[in-house]
Amino acid sequence: MHSIDVILHLSVTECLAYYEGRYDNVRARSVDGRWVVFPAHAVQRVVGHEGVHGVFRITFTDQGRFHHIVPLNRY
Known part of the structure; x- marks a missing residue:
């Protein structure tokens, strides 16, 4: 497995949009500056x-x- 650490700042409203299926990907x-796309x-x-705020490891x-x-690290 591979991993990458991403910084996420998603409001409650944005999270709700993902939950409701209005978006397929985040x-x-x-x-390290790269853009990452993963399933919502x-x-x-x-x-x-408060939504999603912090650094997360995606494998x-x-x-x-x-x-x-x-x-x-959540903040």
């Missing part, structure tokens, strides 16, 4: 009362498919 900047359903695993398969997301 586009975020990695800590992944946000459901890390959303809190993906050798084929480049999303596998898992975990918080590293």
Whole structure:
């Protein structure tokens, strides 16, 4: 498995839009400056009362498919 650390700042309203299926993917900047696109359903695993804010590690398969997301530092 491979991983990349991304910075996420999503409001509650943005998270709700992902949850309702209005968006299929999230586009975020990695800590090293690359853009990363991953499935919107992944946000459901890390959303809190204030939305999603912090640095998260995304793991993906050798084929480049999303596998898992975990918080590293929330703020």
